[in-house]
Amino acid sequence: MIDALTRSFTPGNLKDLLRHGVTTAVFSCVIAVVLAISGRGGWVSQLIYSFSIGMISWLVIDIGRLLLAGRSDKPWPLGLPGILLVLTGVVIGFLGGNAIGDAWTGKPMLEFRTFSPDRLVSTLMITLVATIAICYYYYSRGKAKYLQGQIALAERDATDARLKLIETQLEPHMLFNTLANLRVLIATDPPRAVAMLDSLNSYLRVTLSGSRALAHPLAAEFQRLRDYLELMSVRMGARLAYRLDLPEDLREVPVPPLLLQPLVENAIRHGLEPKVGGGEIAVGARREGRNLLIDVCDTGVGIDNTRPPSEDGGFGLAQVRERLATVYGPQSSLDLSAGPAGGTRATITLPLPA
Incomplete structure (x- = not known):
């Protein structure tokens, strides 16, 4: 019972x-x-009647809809339960x-029973129409909020799927490049090929053993980058040196996985490898x-000044x-x-x- 009430009366629902x-x-x-x-009575007495009827109806209908909704994120019970709830709240x-208005004004309890048929019908119609109008207003706002939430959820799922697709494209891209380099080393330098294979094995074990999360701490991204650079160092030897600088206060900032590795791959392929002495x-x-x-700097051959920087780098960039x-929109670059x-x-x- 307590668990059901907790699910129904969340902070968001209480705010609504x-x-x-x-x-x-x-x-x-x-x-x-x-x-x-309109001459139906004094302002104070009419306020007591209207306020009492409205607030009691509100409590019955609003609390009732939350209890009926339960775990569902839909704002209103649909069909017969919803209709019965509104009618119950009206009655x-x-x-x-x-009863409260009669007690306040000193009239006989439930005096409306003595009203003429016309006045009784008009009083009931005012209560019914006002309650239905308010309920419809609440229902419309709740439905709009619910649909916005569903749209946001669908957009988030689409974004997640897109990020997964991009990551599945990036990882084989890196792996194919490494295997191509490994093939060359097997023929020219078998000991270094074995060392590179060991490093690749370690890198893949660390990469594939973790969950494919959509974000991880920047410290994890730097560690993954360190493993990759160690792998590349086996192939390039003294031609490749590297430095990683991550301030302590930025270690836990979440970033998408494999964000930096394509930039480092691009720096090695287009900057350091064409340079005889590396860098x-x-x-x-x-x-x-x-x-x-986040800066990725290399001391390689530099940008080809004959074309804009945005066209340089191909697939990775x-x-x-x-x-x-996809993740940050126009706030990123x-x-x-x-x-x-x-x-x-x-x-x-x-x-x-934030």
């Missing part, structure tokens, strides 16, 4: 309940003003509100206002941009520029969690 109560009170005051102007509100890759994170900036747009000491700098900008 109170909002409905305030709206009902205001609506009851408006009805009292109209009835007083209880009409009887209880008139260094430096990856660092920093806070700038309410944004997180396009996928990073698509993932940023990926920019390429020439490094301060030569080479290329790729900078990711994304909003920090």
Whole structure:
């Protein structure tokens, strides 16, 4: 019983309940003003009757709908239960509100029984129409809110599916590149090929053993990147050096998995490998206002100045941009520029969690 009440009376539902109560009170005051102007009685007495009928009906209907809804996230019970609930609220509100009004004004209890047929019918119709109007208003707002929630849920599921698809494209892309390099080393340098295979085995074990979450801490992304760079170091030897700089206060910031690896792959393939002496890759994170900036810098051959930076890098950069747009929208960006000491700098900008 307690568990059922907890599921029904969540903080969000209680907030809606109170909002409905305030709206009902205001609506009851408006009805009292109209009835007083029309000559049905004094303002105070009409206010007592209208307010009592309205608030009792509100409590019965609003609490009843929450109890009937139970675990369902739909705002109103549909079909016969919903109709019976409104009628029950009207009857209880009409009887209880008139009893309170009669007691306040000193009239005989349930005086409406002595009304003429015309007056009794008009009184009942005012109560019924007002209650149905208020209920329909609440139902419309609740339905709109429910549909917005369903749309948001569908959009989130679509985004999740899109991110999963992009990640499944990125991982084979990295794996195929590594296997191609491994094939060359098997023929030219078997010991290094064995070491590279061991590193690949370790990398895949760490990557595939974890759940394929849509986000993980930035520290996990840097650790995954360190494993990848160790793997590449086996192939490139002294031609590849790297530095990773992650401030302590940014370690737990959530980011999409495999966000940085395509940028490092691009730096190695287009920056360091074409350079005879190789070079260094430096990856660092920093806070700038309410944004997180992640720089991937290399000391390679640099950007091809004959074309815009946004066209350089092919598959990896396009996928990073698509993932940023999917998760963060226009608040994020990926920019390429020439490094301060030569080479290329790729900078990711994304909003920090509130």
